[in-house]
Amino acid sequence: MSRIVQKYGGTSVGDVERIKRVAERIKAVRADGNELLVVVSARAGVTNELLARARAVCPAPDERELDMLLSTGEQETIALTAMALHGLGVPAVSYTGAQAGIRTDRTHTKAKIQTIEARRLVADLKEGKVVIVAGFQGISEHGHITTLGRGGSDLSAVALAAAVKADKCEIYTDVDGVYTADPRVVKTARKLDEITYDEMLELASAGSKVMQSRSVEFAKKYNTVFEVRSSFNFNPGTIVKEETQSMEKVVVRGVAVDKDQAKLTVSGLADKPGSAARIFRTLANAGVIVDMIIQNVSRNGLANLSFTVPQSETTKADAILQPLLAELGAVCTIDDSIAKLSVVGVGMKTHSGVAATLFQSLADARINIQMISTSEIKISIVLSQDKADEAARVAHTAFGLDAR
Amino acid sequence: MSRIVQKYGGTSVGDVERIKRVAERIKAVRADGNELLVVVSARAGVTNELLARARAVCPAPDERELDMLLSTGEQETIALTAMALHGLGVPAVSYTGAQAGIRTDRTHTKAKIQTIEARRLVADLKEGKVVIVAGFQGISEHGHITTLGRGGSDLSAVALAAAVKADKCEIYTDVDGVYTADPRVVKTARKLDEITYDEMLELASAGSKVMQSRSVEFAKKYNTVFEVRSSFNFNPGTIVKEETQSMEKVVVRGVAVDKDQAKLTVSGLADKPGSAARIFRTLANAGVIVDMIIQNVSRNGLANLSFTVPQSETTKADAILQPLLAELGAVCTIDDSIAKLSVVGVGMKTHSGVAATLFQSLADARINIQMISTSEIKISIVLSQDKADEAARVAHTAFGLDAR
Numbered sequence: 001m002s003r004i005v006q007k008y009g010g011t012s013v014g015d016v017e018r019i020k021r022v023a024e025r026i027k028a029v030r031a032d033g034n035e036l037l038v039v040v041s042a043r044a045g046v047t048n049e050l051l052a053r054a055r056a057v058c059p060a061p062d063e064r065e066l067d068m069l070l071s072t073g074e075q076e077t078i079a080l081t082a083m084a085l086h087g088l089g090v091p092a093v094s095y096t097g098a099q100a101g102i103r104t105d106r107t108h109t110k111a112k113i114q115t116i117e118a119r120r121l122v123a124d125l126k127e128g129k130v131v132i133v134a135g136f137q138g139i140s141e142h143g144h145i146t147t148l149g150r151g152g153s154d155l156s157a158v159a160l161a162a163a164v165k166a167d168k169c170e171i172y173t174d175v176d177g178v179y180t181a182d183p184r185v186v187k188t189a190r191k192l193d194e195i196t197y198d199e200m201l202e203l204a205s206a207g208s209k210v211m212q213s214r215s216v217e218f219a220k221k222y223n224t225v226f227e228v229r230s231s232f233n234f235n236p237g238t239i240v241k242e243e244t245q246s247m248e249k250v251v252v253r254g255v256a257v258d259k260d261q262a263k264l265t266v267s268g269l270a271d272k273p274g275s276a277a278r279i280f281r282t283l284a285n286a287g288v289i290v291d292m293i294i295q296n297v298s299r300n301g302l303a304n305l306s307f308t309v310p311q312s313e314t315t316k317a318d319a320i321l322q323p324l325l326a327e328l329g330a331v332c333t334i335d336d337s338i339a340k341l342s343v344v345g346v347g348m349k350t351h352s353g354v355a356a357t358l359f360q361s362l363a364d365a366r367i368n369i370q371m372i373s374t375s376e377i378k379i380s381i382v383l384s385q386d387k388a389d390e391a392a393r394v395a396h397t398a399f400g401l402d403a404r
Numbered sequence: 405m406s407r408i409v410q411k412y413g414g415t416s417v418g419d420v421e422r423i424k425r426v427a428e429r430i431k432a433v434r435a436d437g438n439e440l441l442v443v444v445s446a447r448a449g450v451t452n453e454l455l456a457r458a459r460a461v462c463p464a465p466d467e468r469e470l471d472m473l474l475s476t477g478e479q480e481t482i483a484l485t486a487m488a489l490h491g492l493g494v495p496a497v498s499y500t501g502a503q504a505g506i507r508t509d510r511t512h513t514k515a516k517i518q519t520i521e522a523r524r525l526v527a528d529l530k531e532g533k534v535v536i537v538a539g540f541q542g543i544s545e546h547g548h549i550t551t552l553g554r555g556g557s558d559l560s561a562v563a564l565a566a567a568v569k570a571d572k573c574e575i576y577t578d579v580d581g582v583y584t585a586d587p588r589v590v591k592t593a594r595k596l597d598e599i600t601y602d603e604m605l606e607l608a609s610a611g612s613k614v615m616q617s618r619s620v621e622f623a624k625k626y627n628t629v630f631e632v633r634s635s636f637n638f639n640p641g642t643i644v645k646e647e648t649q650s651m652e653k654v655v656v657r658g659v660a661v662d663k664d665q666a667k668l669t670v671s672g673l674a675d676k677p678g679s680a681a682r683i684f685r686t687l688a689n690a691g692v693i694v695d696m697i698i699q700n701v702s703r704n705g706l707a708n709l710s711f712t713v714p715q716s717e718t719t720k721a722d723a724i725l726q727p728l729l730a731e732l733g734a735v736c737t738i739d740d741s742i743a744k745l746s747v748v749g750v751g752m753k754t755h756s757g758v759a760a761t762l763f764q765s766l767a768d769a770r771i772n773i774q775m776i777s778t779s780e781i782k783i784s785i786v787l788s789q790d791k792a793d794e795a796a797r798v799a800h801t802a803f804g805l806d807a808r
Binding site: 016023054056057059062065069071072075076094144 | 420423424427454457458460461462463465466468469470472473475476479480482483484486487488490491497498500503547548549
């Protein structure tokens with residue numbers, strides 16, 4: 001007998017028929033003698049409908065009231081899921097985030113989980129009830145309903161798995177698991193059987209959209225092993241866990257492409273201490289997230305500084321920098337036809353030559369590299385956007401990731 | 405400055421535009437320097453949509469889960485109403501029934517309010533915030549969400565008005581107030597300026613659908629004066645309150661017709677003690693609500709017993725009685741083409757001749773009376789359904805209720 005936490009996303013519980021199918025899955029897992037705690041999201045589309053109504057009554061809705069509004073989405077699904085289980089003769093009880101004891105801080109619309117008082121949930125599990133908990137939501141110190149922001153239901157599931165000391169945590173989604181690359185781009189991409197927390201985090205930051213970093217970080221912190229798998233079939237998914245020695249044998253776990261970045265180049269910058277600091281302080285104060293940064297000094301003592309920002313923030317970043325650049329006597333050029341390609345793997349820590357292999361493979365394919373940035377388990381390069389897909393296929397092959 | 409509780413029903417907050425109009429009304433009342441606590445229902449139609457989804461996943465949904473599901477309806481409206489007020493620059497905060505401290509018993513789908521812990525609400529009111537509370541819902545001792553059943557939002561409003569010691573309680577609905585008769589039937593019907601709790605209760609039980617008895621009983625118990633009025637105009641409504649001497653001068657306050665009753669007649673019943681008791685015990689055990697009862701003894705020592713039940717329960721009542729009637733040697737006939745007409749007024753207590761006036765007016769119109777039942781402030785008769793509307797008009801005129 002295992003204690004299992006399962007999380008079903010919005011498409012998995014998108015309508016009445018899908019909720020009934022989820023209930024069938026739950027029934028089967030429970031029939032094998034397992035204890036089950038199930039986290040569900042709002043039905044796909046409901047959150048957007050509610051947001052549209054909110055904006056129709058008030059252009060900039062108050063965040064406390066937004067949380068009050070949005071939390072109804074999951075509350076509907078937990079009740080329907082519990083009912084569907086009752087319809088199959090399975091004892092089940094639903095709890096809102098507040099009732100499940102999910103205490104958060106007061107940051108409405110992106111609250112952080114602080115503690116989970118799981119006694120009531122564990123008691124129900126021991127009695128053989130399937131416990132259904134509303135994902136994405138909690139309650140703050142003074143009893144206000146909070147929501148956890150994007151990917152919040154995954155976070156609820158991972159945190160609840162830690163709180164009830166679950167043996168397994170399964171994140172059901174509309175993909176089969178984590179792939180070595182985006183299968184729509186790299187036809188030879190393979191589903192991974194396992195991946196480390198750190199690799200998953202680097203892939204997420206590299207543009208792979210399977211899961212938000214926050215949930216993976218939480219799982220890593222509490223060493224909660226979880227599996228990403230599909231609710232539309234019974235295939236095993238990808239297990240995300242702490243690295244083991246055998247996992248380090250694989251040099252590169254996957255390749256990710258992010259086409260949502262733009263490159264800003266500041267040229268003619270006097271190469272003296274503090275110029276770069278002032279530029280990035282200005283961007284940070286305006287809330288612009290900067291990803292890769294490289295700087296080169298040219299012969300005449302003037303530096304070229306390039307960095308990437310999300311494409312949606314390009315105009316804002318440029319505008320915000322203008323007064324400072326005028327003062328510094330520098331100019332800024334924008335290139336939004338770039339992409340970022342990253343190769344990720346814990347094996348890099350103990351293997352040399354990874355960068356060389358990557359650069360050689362791209363050179364052989366006559367793909368030019370504009371920027372390079374490395375971390376302990378990741379190499380990212382910036383290249384022309386129209387070469388990104390080809391580069392992903394080339395790298396995928398070069399690191400032996402292709403399906404045989 | 406007054407402390408005012410307002411309640412807006414499902415049609416008043418039926419869509420985004422109507423919610424904005426409600427917010428405008430609230431803003432105007434607050435601008436006059438009043439403290440405002442507002443109770444809202446779910447948008448019209450939402451409860452039925454949720455029920456349909458519930459029945460689609462499970463034919464007989466669990467009542468705890470039904471409450472979990474249905475309570476999302478008001479939660480959506482309170483958030484949207486608060487946002488709409490923010491959009492108008494009015495400070496406002498929304499609370500679910502649980503957050504508002506509405507404690508109920510554990511009878512899911514028709515819970516009774518036990519206490520209201522209103523300190524937080526009063527503190528907000530004193531700070532000048534408009535407090536928006538979800539009607540129809542509360543929380544039971546162990547933190548389960550409960551709902552109050554039909555007319556529950558009216559009950560929430562009346563109970564909150566008592567709890568926060570409101571100066572006024574206004575129940576906004578889609579009618580202008582309480583009328584002397586149904587204006588669709590009696591063209592000369594007038595809106596009443598005031599009516600006593602008892603008259604309102606008798607009218608409700610007589611088939612007038614303005615408000616559920618429960619809310620009126622609650623208001624009577626706590627002597628909470630309230631006004632029933634329309635949210636679609638600014639006309640004064642009908643004030644419901646304890647009777648005063650001047651109110652007793654009116655003999656008949658209103659005329660109500662209930663066409664939703666059927667008459668069962670048990671004949672050939674041996675007139676011995678206990679037979680009637682057994683019949684009504686059998687019906688009560690099956691949950692059949694019996695309204696009027698009359699019994700006559702005929703010459704041969706056999707009794708005829710007639711009573712009325714809601715039309716929807718006629719078949720059930722008949723089936724349930726068959727074994728007992730066989731034992732008693734009696735037979736049952738059903739007449740579902742009847743109606744009940746009631747005249748109601750606290751003035752009856754001190755005026756004689758009311759029954760005589762009613763019977764004479766009907767006799768003059770050649771309308772036959774099948775059953776008669778009287779209480780301290782009401783006379784009800786059963787008559788043929790096709791004569792009911794005409795009888796209402798005749799009685800309305802006979803008691804001087806016609807608009808001049």
